[in-house]
Every structure is written in C-alpha cells, then in structure tokens.
Amino acid sequence: MKRFAYDFERPLVQLETTLDEMKRLESAEKEDIAADICYLEEQIQKLRMRTYSKLTAWQKVQFARHPDRPKMVDYVEAIFTDFIELHGDRAFKDDSSITGGFARLDDEKVMILGHQKGRNTKENIAWNFGMPNPEGYRKAIRIMKLADKFGLPLITFVDTPGAHPGIGAEERGQAVAIAESIMELSRLKVPVIVSVIGEGGSGGALAIGFGDRVIMLENSYYSVITPEGCASILWDGEVSAERAAEVLGLTADKLLELGIIDTIVKEPLGGAHHAPALVARNLKKEIVSALDELKAAGQESLADKRYEKLRSIGHYAEHLKALTK
Amino acid sequence: MPIGDWFKKEQKDDTQSAAKRAVPDGVWEKCPGCNEALFIKELERNHMVCSKCDYHFPISAQMRIEDLTDHGSFEELWADMHSEDPLHFIGVKAYALSLDKAEKTTGLKDAAVCGRALIDGRRVAIGVIDFKFIGGSMGAVVGEKITRIIELATEEKVPVITVSSSGGARMQEGMISLMQMAKTSAAVARQSAAGLPYISVLANPTTGGVTASFATLADIIIAEPKALIGFAGPRVIEQTIKQKLPKDFQTAEFNLQHGQIDMIVDRANMKRVISRLIDYMGS
Ligand SMILES: [Zn+2]
Numbered sequence: 001m002k003r004f005a006y007d008f009e010r011p012l013v014q015l016e017t018t019l020d021e022m023k024r025l026e027s028a029e030k031e032d033i034a035a036d037i038c039y040l041e042e043q044i045q046k047l048r049m050r051t052y053s054k055l056t057a058w059q060k061v062q063f064a065r066h067p068d069r070p071k072m073v074d075y076v077e078a079i080f081t082d083f084i085e086l087h088g089d090r091a092f093k094d095d096s097s098i099t100g101g102f103a104r105l106d107d108e109k110v111m112i113l114g115h116q117k118g119r120n121t122k123e124n125i126a127w128n129f130g131m132p133n134p135e136g137y138r139k140a141i142r143i144m145k146l147a148d149k150f151g152l153p154l155i156t157f158v159d160t161p162g163a164h165p166g167i168g169a170e171e172r173g174q175a176v177a178i179a180e181s182i183m184e185l186s187r188l189k190v191p192v193i194v195s196v197i198g199e200g201g202s203g204g205a206l207a208i209g210f211g212d213r214v215i216m217l218e219n220s221y222y223s224v225i226t227p228e229g230c231a232s233i234l235w236d237g238e239v240s241a242e243r244a245a246e247v248l249g250l251t252a253d254k255l256l257e258l259g260i261i262d263t264i265v266k267e268p269l270g271g272a273h274h275a276p277a278l279v280a281r282n283l284k285k286e287i288v289s290a291l292d293e294l295k296a297a298g299q300e301s302l303a304d305k306r307y308e309k310l311r312s313i314g315h316y317a318e319h320l321k322a323l324t325k
Numbered sequence: 326m327p328i329g330d331w332f333k334k335e336q337k338d339d340t341q342s343a344a345k346r347a348v349p350d351g352v353w354e355k356c357p358g359c360n361e362a363l364f365i366k367e368l369e370r371n372h373m374v375c376s377k378c379d380y381h382f383p384i385s386a387q388m389r390i391e392d393l394t395d396h397g398s399f400e401e402l403w404a405d406m407h408s409e410d411p412l413h414f415i416g417v418k419a420y421a422l423s424l425d426k427a428e429k430t431t432g433l434k435d436a437a438v439c440g441r442a443l444i445d446g447r448r449v450a451i452g453v454i455d456f457k458f459i460g461g462s463m464g465a466v467v468g469e470k471i472t473r474i475i476e477l478a479t480e481e482k483v484p485v486i487t488v489s490s491s492g493g494a495r496m497q498e499g500m501i502s503l504m505q506m507a508k509t510s511a512a513v514a515r516q517s518a519a520g521l522p523y524i525s526v527l528a529n530p531t532t533g534g535v536t537a538s539f540a541t542l543a544d545i546i547i548a549e550p551k552a553l554i555g556f557a558g559p560r561v562i563e564q565t566i567k568q569k570l571p572k573d574f575q576t577a578e579f580n581l582q583h584g585q586i587d588m589i590v591d592r593a594n595m596k597r598v599i600s601r602l603i604d605y606m607g608s
Contacts, residue, residue: 163556163557164565165556165557165558165561165562165565165566166557166562166565166566167562167566167570167571167574169556169557170555170556170557170562170574170575170583171579171583172583173541173583173584173585174537174555174556174557175532175536175537175541175555175556175585176536176537176541176542176585178537178538178556179506179510179536179537179538179539179540179541179542180542182506182507182510182511182537182538183510183511183513183514183542185507186507186510186511186514187511187514187515187518202494202503202534203494203503203506203533203534203537203538203556206503206504206506206507210504210507222500222503223499223500223503224494224495224496224498224499224500224502224503224534225494225496229561230496233496234416234417234496234497235416235417247412247414247415247416248412248496248499249412249499249500250499250500255500258411258499258500258501260500260501260504306511307511307515310504310507310508310511311472311508311511313465313501313504313505313508314465314466314468314469314501314504314505314508315408315409315411315465315498315501316406316407316408316409316465316466316469317406317407317408317409318403318405318406319405
C-alpha cells in the first residue's frame with residue numbers, strides 16, 4: 001500500500017519500501033541477503049532519527065495536517081465510553097464540523113466538545129474539513145451551557161484550519177458567534193480542559209480552545225494565523241509559509257515557554273499516526289490528571305482562576321521607552 | 326483567519342493619502358468615495374466626512390475622542406504602555422521597527438487610547454483603536470488596555486464605550502495576540518454581569534480578532550456608514566468559495582440588514598446617539 005509522505009520523509013519511505021521488498025523474497029534467497037536486511041534496518045533506524053527527531057515548525061504544521069493523523073472521532077472512541085452526541089444550534093442547522101455531547105471518562109461524567117475533521121474525503125466533505133460556520137459555534141455554546149447547568153467538566157478537542165470563510169458565514173454572524181463562544185467559555189463554573197490535537201487555526205480554534213488546562217500534542221500547532229496567510233500578508237507572498245511558521249512561534253514547546261499552554265503530550269517518532277493507541281492513552285492520562293487536580297481545587301473559584309490565567313497573558317512594558325536611534 | 330486582505334490595500338491607500346497630505350500647502354483631499362477633491366478645512370469642520378457622498382475618512386483616536394466626549398474632559402490612562410515584541414518577530418522588516426515607525430507617525434505608543442471622560446456631563450470609560458497604528462491590530466498592549474478600561478468601568482460603575490477600527494489580531498505577536506481575544510471577552514462577561522452598559526462603535530474597517538471578541542459583545546453595536554465589518558477578509562472569502570461577492574458585502578448596511586448591528590449612525594450624530602443610549606441604560 002502506498003502511504004502518504006511529505007517530501008522530507010521520502011528518502012526514509014524509499015528505504016522502508018526496499019526493506020519490505022527484500023523481506024518478501026523467497027526464504028532461500030532471504031538467507032543470502034540476511035546481512036543486507038540487517039544493515040538496511042540499521043540504516044533505516046538512523047535515518048528515522050535524523051528525519052524526525054528535530055522537526056522544524058513547518059514540518060510540525062505538516063504533521064498537524066497529516067491525513068492519517070488521529071482525529072477527534074478517534075480520540076472519542078479511544079478515551080471515552082457511552083458518548084451521546086448532541087445536535088443543532090436550535091436556530092439554523094446542525095453544523096457537524098463541531099460536535100459534542102455527554103460521555104464518560106472512566107467513571108466520571110463529562111461533556112465533550114470539539115472540531116471534527118474527517119478521516120477520508122467523504123467525512124471531510126460532510127464535516128467541512130473541520131471549519132465551523134456560526135451555527136457550529138452556537139451549538140458549542142449550547143453544549144457549554146449544558147455542561148455548566150449539570151456540573152459536568154468540559155473536555156474540548158481543537159483541530160481546525162480556522163472558521164469557515166464564506167458569504168453565509170458572514171451573513172449569519174461568524175464574528176459574533178466566535179466572540180460569544182469565547183465569552184461563554186471564559187465564565188463556565190465547571191472545569192475546562194482543552195486538548196489541541198492537530199490544527200489550532202486562529203479565532204476559529206480559540207472559540208473552544210482555552211481553559212483551566214491546555215494540553216497540546218507535540219506535533220500540533222496553535223497560531224494566530226495560518227503560516228500561508230501570514231506569508232502572503234506580511235511578505236507579499238514572497239516568503240514561504242515555512243519561514244512564517246518559524247517566526248509565528250506556533251509550536252507546542254514555544255507556547256509552553258510563553259505560558260499559553262500547560263502541558264505537552266509526546267508523540268512517537270514520525271507523528272501520532274504511527275502509534276495512535278499509545279498517543280490516545282498518554283493524552284487520556286493527562287486529561288484525567290488535569291481533571292483530578294481541578295476537582296481537588298474546588299469548583300467555586302474556577303472561573304476566577306481562569307480569568308486570572310487569561311489576565312496574565314500579555315507581554316508589554318509600562319515604563320517609558322528608551323529613546324530609539 | 327483573523328486578518329482581512331484589505332489590510333495590505335488599506336495600508337497602501339494610507340501611505341498614498343499620507344503622502345498627498347504631506348505635499349506643501351496641500352489644501353485639497355481627494356475623496357476615495359466619490360473622487361471629488363475636497364477642501365481640507367471644510368472636511369475637518371465636517372468631522373472628516375465627505376459632504377458630497379458621506380464617505381467617512383479614517384480619523385485618529387484623539388480626533389475620535391474629541392468628537393465623542395465633552396471638550397477637555399478626557400483623562401488618558403496607561404499612555405506609556407508599549408509592546409515588548411515578545412517573539413522578536415522579523416517579517417519583511419523587524420516588528421520593532423514597525424512599532425517605532427508607527428509611534429513616530431501617530432504619536433501613540435500603541436493602537437489603543439483609553440481613559441475616563443464625560444459625555445454630556447455623564448462619566449464614561451472609553452477605549453478607541455487607531456487604525457493608523459499597524460492597522461489598529463490587537464496585540465498584548467491593545468488587549469491589556471481594552472481589558473483594563475472595561476475593568477475600570479466595572480469597578481467605577483460607569484458605562485464603557487469602545488470605538489474600533491482594526492484588522493484583527495496582530496500577527497507579529499503570535500498567539501499572545503490571539504489570547505487577547507479571550508482576555509477582552511472575559512472582561513466583557515464580568516462587566517455585563519455587573520449590569521453595566523457597553524456600547525461598541527465599529528468604524529471602517531473592523532474585522533478578524535476584534536470583531537470576533539469584545540467589539541461584538543456589547544449591549545449596543547453601532548456602525549459608521551459604509552464601514553467594512555466582518556470576520557474573514559473579502560479576498561480570503563473570494564478565494565475560498567471561488568465566486569464573486571455581492572456588491573455591498575460586509576458593509577455596515579449589509580450587517581444591519583443581516584441583523585448583526587443595531588444601527589448605523591453618522592459621525593456628526595454619534596455623540597448625541599450614544600448620550601441618549603446611556604441615558605436609557607445608565608443608572
Ligand atoms: Zn465623497
């Protein structure tokens with residue numbers, strides 16, 4: 001089976017394909033080349049390290065968008081049980097690019113909410129590539145309010161290139177839908193735990209993308225603008241998205257350093273799609289421990305603490321600026 | 326996608342008109358709305374609004390405050406707050422240089438001007454975003470000052486008024502900028518819970534992260550005539566959907582028709598309308 005690979009992965013994939021072919025040879029011939037196979041395996045191991053151990057920001061963006069990367073639906077299946085999906089904004093339609101509902105996290109009753117990206121073309125078309133319209137955010141607000149009303153911790157999954165840019169989206173108030181979703185999230189009395197699992201595309205991600213704990217998968221990104229958008233605006237398109245990704249500071253480690261996220265969940269070499277079950281297990285561990293901590297802290301002060309956390313994000317100076325040359 | 330593509334265009338237009346204004350004895354200004362040459366003195370008397378076609382020229386934060394509040398009543402707060410360039414961002418040029426240049430052309434340390442003022446003798450808190458300072462974009466300073474003015478209004482139990490003209494989040498500050506959307510919106514939630522009035526004025530243009538946060542969370546949203554207001558920029562939308570946009574798309578009039586704003590008010594009447602609204606909503 002031909003598998004999807006980015007340019008920087010091609011040499012590795014070629015070696016791996018060769019190895020597969022060698023292994024498929026008749027057993028008699030195989031003995032003759034046993035040493036070759038062994039050598040090739042070593043080479044592959046080394047090349048894998050070289051290819052994946054120091055990913056650039058842009059390579060991480062590519063992994064975040066990888067078609068085989070586990071999506072929200074995969075994590076819902078792997079982490080929760082007894083999911084009851086809820087639908088609709090009660091005004092216009094059901095936007096399936098955002099989904100959510102009741103679920104159990106082990107014995108804990110919770111509410112889950114997230115961007116839905118498809119695992120194939122059919123799902124992607126049905127779910128609009130994870131790009132919500134205003135009704136998606138209004139459904140999100142409904143789900144947040146239900147969580148608050150029934151005292152269920154809110155667990156969100158962020159994976160969107162951004163909110164959908166379209167005529168209908170503007171007519172129906174894309175901006176205010178996102179703004180209201182952000183405002184609702186800020187004042188919930190229940191614990192809010194966010195996991196950025198793929199793309200954290202701008203305001204469309206932020207609408208469900210901040211909380212008491214923000215967890216990020218190692219090769220996901222969270223950015224004020226897509227690298228492509230940034231390149232085309234700031235450099236008039238002359239500079240590649242690759243360089244924009246570097247300067248935007250959108251990787252998990254950079255965002256941890258800036259205090260915007262709280263935890264990073266490691267991924268196996270080559271990205272989460274190489275060991276989805278392991279990544280889901282590790283992510284679940286983080287979510288559970290965050291929830292335990294937040295519950296121990298007591299519900300009363302959560303919204304206040306969340307406010308203080310937001311309040312502390314901002315790098316500015318108030319002294320008079322030194323004169324510039 | 327927080328930043329509209331008009332950004333580049335507007336910036337160019339701005340430099341062009343700035344260059345024109347710099348011409349010695351430049352007493353005429355060409356109206357982008359109707360191409361008429363307008364006598365600047367008369368234009369200024371008319372709050373920088375074209376008397377022929379009603380085009381609202383962009384105005385500075387200072388001029389805006391002068392227009393909306395009682396003469397001499399404005400007391401500016403946090404005027405020295407400035408960006409720390411947290412990412413040491415370098416685009417075509419260094420962000421630090423863009424900040425310096427914007428500071429020189431506007432006389433401001435960043436895009437937001439905030440403070441206490443009176444409107445027809447009534448105490449208010451006001452925050453104004455100046456488009457000329459890096460497209461009125463919201464980074465840590467704008468986010469912090471808008472948050473503080475909303476908090477101050479909450480504490481002092483006075484109405485808060487914001488006037489926006491902004492391309493959205495300031496991408497040169499990366500995720501710190503995006504988080505300002507959450508910070509300002511959270512401040513509005515508390516102000517609103519305290520039962521206090523918030524009026525948001527949207528001037529040309531207001532898009533992206535500012536429309537998708539505090540600016541559309543007000544009790545009352547007022548737009549200036551023909552102002553461009555939206556989330557995504559028109560070019561981004563056109564490229565995505567691959568069809569032509571309706572002629573009046575994302576104008577104030579379009580937004581009024583689609584139920585996104587309460588009213589469109591001429592600049593000359595803005596103070597009077599705000600004053601009447603506060604009278605209903607204030608204690
Ligand atoms: Zn005109």
